[in-house]
Amino acid sequence: MAKPAEKMDAVFQRPETLIDTNFHFCPGCNHGNVHKLVAETLDEYGVAGKTIGVAGVGCCVFLYNYLNIDVLEAPHGRACAEATGVKRVHKDKIVFTYQGDGDLAAIGMAETVHAANRGENFTVIFVNNSLYGMTGGQMAPTTLLGQKTTTSPYGRSHEGDGYPIRMAEMLATLEGPSFVARVACDTPAHIVKARQAIRKAFKMQIDNMGFSFVEILSACPTNWRLDALTSQKKLQEEMVPYFPLGIFKERSTADYL
Amino acid sequence: MAKPAEKMDAVFQRPETLIDTNFHFCPGCNHGNVHKLVAETLDEYGVAGKTIGVAGVGCCVFLYNYLNIDVLEAPHGRACAEATGVKRVHKDKIVFTYQGDGDLAAIGMAETVHAANRGENFTVIFVNNSLYGMTGGQMAPTTLLGQKTTTSPYGRSHEGDGYPIRMAEMLATLEGPSFVARVACDTPAHIVKARQAIRKAFKMQIDNMGFSFVEILSACPTNWRLDALTSQKKLQEEMVPYFPLGIFKERSTADYL
Amino acid sequence: MYHDCIMAGFGGQGILMIGDILSLAAMHDGRNVTWMPSYGVEMRGGTARCTVVISDERIGSPITGAPSGCLVMNKPSLDKYESWVSPGGALVANGTFIQESDFTRSDVSRLLVPTNDIAEQVGDKRTASMVALGAYVEMTGVTDTPGLKAALEKTFSGKKAKLVPINLEAIEQGRKFARENRK
Amino acid sequence: MYHDCIMAGFGGQGILMIGDILSLAAMHDGRNVTWMPSYGVEMRGGTARCTVVISDERIGSPITGAPSGCLVMNKPSLDKYESWVSPGGALVANGTFIQESDFTRSDVSRLLVPTNDIAEQVGDKRTASMVALGAYVEMTGVTDTPGLKAALEKTFSGKKAKLVPINLEAIEQGRKFARENRK
Amino acid sequence: MARGCIEIRMEKCKGCGLCVAVCKKGNIVIAEGQINALGYAPAEFKDPNGECTGCKMCAEICPDCCITVYREHKAGAASE
Amino acid sequence: MARGCIEIRMEKCKGCGLCVAVCKKGNIVIAEGQINALGYAPAEFKDPNGECTGCKMCAEICPDCCITVYREHKAGAASE
Amino acid sequence: MSDTTQQPQRQMMKGNVAIAEGALHAGCRYYFGYPITPQNDIPEYLSAELPKCGGTFVQAESEIASINMVLGASAAGARCMTSSSGPGISLMQEGISYLAGSELPAVIVYVSRIGPGLGGIAPTQGDYKQVTSGGGHGDYYSIVLAPSSVQEMFSLVQTCFDLADKYRNPAILLTDAILGQMKEPVIVGPRPEPKAQDKPWALTGNQGRSKNLIKSLFLGDGEMEVQNWKLVEKYNRLKAEDTMAEELWMDDAEFIIVAFGSCSRMVESSIRLARAQGLKVGLIRPITLFPFPEKLIYERTASIAKVLVVEMNTGQMVKDVKVNTHKNADVFFYGRPGGGMPTPEDILEKIKEFY
């Protein structure tokens, strides 16, 4: 059976907000999955038309080519500052950043921590693929110990290079954030959970609960120098154990300080 | 009895490394106490001659006027980056930064977190006086909720201004640091504990254990617009409850990842 | 009409305020005026200074190296600024901290004002700087009572309005002293 | 002697490598040479290009808008660069993806090389680009066997040294084809 | 077991093979010798025995969002 | 109870009064009407009844490190 | 019927406060900044005033965050501003370049302090070349205005907002602690309600229109070159339409002084001294430092052969004057960097030396 029969309904299709074009992403790159999940969420809540996305610099910089929403391109690492500026002006709009791990956890550390701490009412979509994808696979703060990258040719060592940073856990210690979760793109089941987390994050924003943050473990087959399948395996077997999945903070309305 | 009798010994005197000059600090400013404690510690371990201090920009910028050691003046917020540069060159020397809360927790957030995460083998002396002393008492990331400063004239509000950041707790979640503690200058008893923590922190460095961090709650009578005594009281009654004292992380040799 | 003036003393002696009042008075007189304080780290030294320039024309420099008048409230300020005063200029000094023998210039109109004593007579020690200002105004003729009164009313408004009379009185007593004691 | 050349094709066809070998050969010949790749985001387009300039004099521009020779390994590259070639220049094209009828220029020396076929005969499909390089060298006379051999030895050293003979053979077969088929 | 089917937009597919791996029914294969305009060998839906359950696994995992999944109406379920 | 005494370098003192507050024996007072070169009324050690224990509290709290504390030799303790 | 209490009246105002109040008059309701001397009066004043008029004051975690929040707020369509001094402005260079590259309006107030490095807080004009060269990376310029009185602090910051919006380009108000800390009488008038700005390009959500995009990445073949020439055209238009300078005593001048900002005030005084001695000295005061009053300098120097540039730095504006001077004119320089202030007497001496 190759064509859907009459009595069949589409139960999964391209979300409306996802522009019908080809991603520039490499085969097996999970940035595609995350774009899809974000687009679905905006459709789900019917807010695409009042959403402003802030794209970090990294492989996600072309966000505007794929989502049919207003987009601002932020300087590398500063998306949370831009989003603060945007959201302070448009308190009734939906604002989110979409950032890689180099962008958010290295150069953007201060802006991220402080936006979280201020409890800015926007959502951060954080794609952690353990290295700098766009610039050719250099070491990121999230690179695993022992992992070889173009700037850790002998494998990352905690002496000298430091430890892979767990952003979700660190941000969850702050008073500011309302929702902090980590999900992964390694299996359909995890992607379903990722969708739930992203929905929850946007819902928090819609409900004016403040800063929401979803870290998404993702594969970069190109710079991991693996094929797509092996990449998903590596994601599952090496990344997930170090970066545990789960919800690290979830605020209910009442518990502001 | 006004003069020490023959049979008496000095049991407390100016440490050698503390240059015999007057602090420029305002009356009742705890920066003076902290300078004294650091000088004592360097004397205690006999390392002043191989120590390089890195002064942040704030009321502590004149560190070099008071401690008889080599000193580098870092740009505002970047002392941990400077210290990384210095220590990587002089692995056998003692390196510490001395920074205020504006310097370390606002503009210097990224450099601080990353130096901590890399486990850089130096010591951070972090004087938290809940605002920007040198520039005239503006709000800092550590300003308490409700506290009035020159840029929070209506009192700090978590909406808009965010929450006072607890740096020690946040850094303690990272793998990198070896020793993270918070102490206070409000009573002699607490100052004795502060001395212990500072000693421990330098000892960690001497033993090549990596990043050590001591947060010292301090009063800024001038910008709190209180006299010295009332300031100490405020420190005790308002700051200490929000910023709990204690050791948040202490590594024993074996437990590197 | 052009007049420039340096006022200096310890921080806390009210230097910036009397500078302010002088400049408000001059503005009330319909003149151009600039008021320039010392500020920031400079202030930590414990001294305060301000420069007031008053003119019927557009004012150029708001600072001056050769003021037509100088008001010093303490000895270090006298030591620093006495030599700056233009020949023939006015030099008013606070007699509480300065003595006749501290002066070195004889080509300026000098006046030593017992500011504390007069202020105490007026009824508030804190008006010492106003006494000095009064003396300065009298020595230089740079403004007059209407302007000063208006300036005080701007400075002490709302809940502080009750301070106007006593400060005005201090100024007037300063002027009186100057009238009676100028050489 | 001055020669400039554009080589282009799909990423993965070995364009940068044969450019490298050509430039190493020229260096071995005692000439000046520049090798300039396309890079970065440009590369993501899926095409690779490099420009090699060889000269006895100091080389100015390492890029060229009118090359003396051009080697194209796929159709898009032919479409883009054919018009750039200097009149009278050489145009070597990969017969695997390009046909005679694709050419539009008649004022250049064209040659279509069945690189895959020849490479298969040589014994390794991956030497197709070497075949093309050989043909190019033959068409332009820009270097010769000693230089090419030296270049291959530099490129395939250590564990890869065993690859030298087959690649050299591919180059020679390319030259042979060119000798026999040039018009 | 619900019955379903999928549609793959082969011109968008990058042949990463993730859908192939997740389909427990083995309904998807990489099309042999075919190359799409993007230069990849795309995935193809083959379901000779009609085993597709419309479970959406393949669509979930597809990074390039090439897959539409259809499922039979459930009795009584709103068709919207 | 050990006996001790302190020395205050009054030219360094900023008169903050912290030592005055922490001395449980009330041995320290702010010198009336005196002003040092820094412009402050400095603290002064007064211990009419010899109650100072050399407990160091005052020295610990002094931000300007003006206070030296002396204590009687303990019997048998090394004098170094 | 005239009610004088309703009329705008002169009031003594600090320069920094005049800037802050000027911004409010211009309809700026978003301020993002980080403390640094000698401009703290600006955030302090605005942190008190903005909440009163429905505005937003954010003390950012750094100057980098400040300029990027400004970028965000500007992209969202708001009139917004930041202010800082040397070290902080240096940190903003990437952001300013992005503003220029993304063609976003923004106002940046620069109250200079002595440098390089931490330097000190004394007044200086040592940041002239930084601001007039664009400052950040790439082929762009910021609009730069330099007030010389407290009244101009108030008015020119408003001009900055207008020019920034007109050209969709960052505009810098360059001043120093002399003007920032001094008080002068100003006429301010009541704060008007902000005017609605027509910014169809702004990010507001794409409901009912096609999506808007604000970016500075241009990867298409030749795209960036087009963009660069477009910016050049913009700067040329700016030059033609909005170059500003003041001329004083130029009618009969035989000798020109070129000076800007606070320094021009000392020069004014020195010219009074010079004129009293019969020296016919005139002043050209560039108000826009970018665009620089090139034509004016060229035209005036066609007939007046001597030009003295006076600056509170080591000679940063000299190149701009020289390159625009008529062939026959000679250009001299007198400067005091590092907080040194040229007194009217000093300048008079130089006038005499070169006259």
Add this chain to the structure above:
Amino acid sequence: MSDTTQQPQRQMMKGNVAIAEGALHAGCRYYFGYPITPQNDIPEYLSAELPKCGGTFVQAESEIASINMVLGASAAGARCMTSSSGPGISLMQEGISYLAGSELPAVIVYVSRIGPGLGGIAPTQGDYKQVTSGGGHGDYYSIVLAPSSVQEMFSLVQTCFDLADKYRNPAILLTDAILGQMKEPVIVGPRPEPKAQDKPWALTGNQGRSKNLIKSLFLGDGEMEVQNWKLVEKYNRLKAEDTMAEELWMDDAEFIIVAFGSCSRMVESSIRLARAQGLKVGLIRPITLFPFPEKLIYERTASIAKVLVVEMNTGQMVKDVKVNTHKNADVFFYGRPGGGMPTPEDILEKIKEFY
């Protein structure tokens, strides 16, 4: 006895790699950097090579951290370096100003990309004014060298280290992706052991000497002014002793082209074309952009009345040429910004237009 295998031999090397290897030859053992295209070959090469020769490679969390680590390592007495491109260099401006203010040597490699903003990674010379104006706040300059061949990438980075140490001032090597990505034969030779540097001012602990202090804060009365003039003297000495430029075909030139870096390569080709047509064109190639070869330009234009400036930007060097040109000479400009590259043929056309 000559063993040719031991002799330095030509090898094909990428420009970026030549810089990295040049730094190692100069004895640089500390590198701090952050990835950015098109200079990633430098950190990638050094991350592999430094550990082999006892050096330290740190990938910093940002360019701000990089430049401040450099500041720390330099203060500690080490030869050290960072490298970046437009956005990253803009972020370093505060740090560079501090280096200059603290009189610390450091080498900063700047492989330009098109801008402003995120721009793109194509080659450009659009950062000329940023680097030659100092870049950061305050009255200072960085030493700026612009290589035009891979061999010069290798050698001039070493010159940068020497000049930085000689003058205790940051030195910038300004280049672009053309030179960074291209390969040319270079003679490199074996990597020498680092020479000990005599830096009595360095921070090493004050055992056995009085304490050292590295700072840029000067609060004493007039202190900063003294410091500023001291820097000016340094720059004057630099001008006198270390200005570098290359002249080609200048012996009989009737028309001068001024061009630097990669662009001068296209110009060289265009001059060959011009000469073949009998046009006597010469080239002046500034190698030091700061100090700019002012005297040379002045002297040459005394007898040659036409100067064409060719740049890969919208005309940033023109001012420096004009201001130093002899009165009688005319200055023309041809430029391509935003990644556009002037071909030899294009330039030839311009030569003919203005000749």
